[in-house]
Amino acid sequence: DCQDRVIDRIRKDKGAADASVTDGRAAVKDAEAELARLQGELAACNTQQREHQRSVETYEARRKSAERVLESGGGDPEAAQRQIDAVADILDDLETKLLEGMEQAETLTEQIGAAHTQIEDAKKALAAAEEAHPKTITALKAEYATAQAARQKAWDQLDHHTRSKYEMLVQRKGRAVATIEGDSCKACRRFVQPQHLQDLQRGLIVPCRGCGRWLIPPG
DSSP states (O other): HHHHHHHHHHHHHHHHHHHHHHHHHHHHHHHHHHHHHHHHHHHHHHHHHHHHHHHHHHHHHHHHHHHHHHHHHOHHHHHHHHHHHHHHHHHHHHHHHHHHHHHHHHHHHHHHHHHHHHHHHHHHHHHHHHHHHHHHHHHHHHHHHHHHHHHHHHHHSSSSSHHHHHHHHHHHHHOSEEEEETETTTTTOOOOOOOHHHHHTTTTBBBOOTTOOEEEEEO
16 A cells, blocks of 8 residues: 555656646646737727727818808808817717727736736746656656556565455545554544554554554554
8 A cells, every 4th residue: 555655646746747737838828818819909909099090180170170161251150160069079089088098008008018928937937847847757757667566566465365355445445554543543533442453563454443444553
């Protein structure tokens, strides 16, 4: 069971090492996608600003035309004044939209700067993970081979009945053995009788009366 625990830990370490690279690549991809989104929003904002500005120029031209009618005294002065009043309201609304667009563009520009920084940080983290990954995997493979050899050596020393019982416990409980902590099974907290502790000290296999796992004596 000791070697099984080592093997399980090695597998988890390998999974963590693989995940560090996979997660790193995903982080870069997500950061780049966020940058593209922000850049798209800024481009749309700038396009809208240009449209508003063209509208402002158009309505300013209409206002000037109406003002010339009033100044010259020709045409319909009342219609010219109505046009001036209507254009003034439209220009006020357009100027408000231009100011709001400027604020939005400024915010998006700041967010784009932060997104660039996030991409660089993600790329650095990914590079570090990719650099460390091969060394980590090589070391884990060597440790795994050693643990497997030790496990096989111990396994070969067990009789058929003990092997079958061990495999059954692993299948049912996940772990075949449990340590004793204080005077109780660490896995299920069931009290261990003093006689059972003595049997363990004599080298006998003693199952826990609570969970059924084989007990390992303290110390």
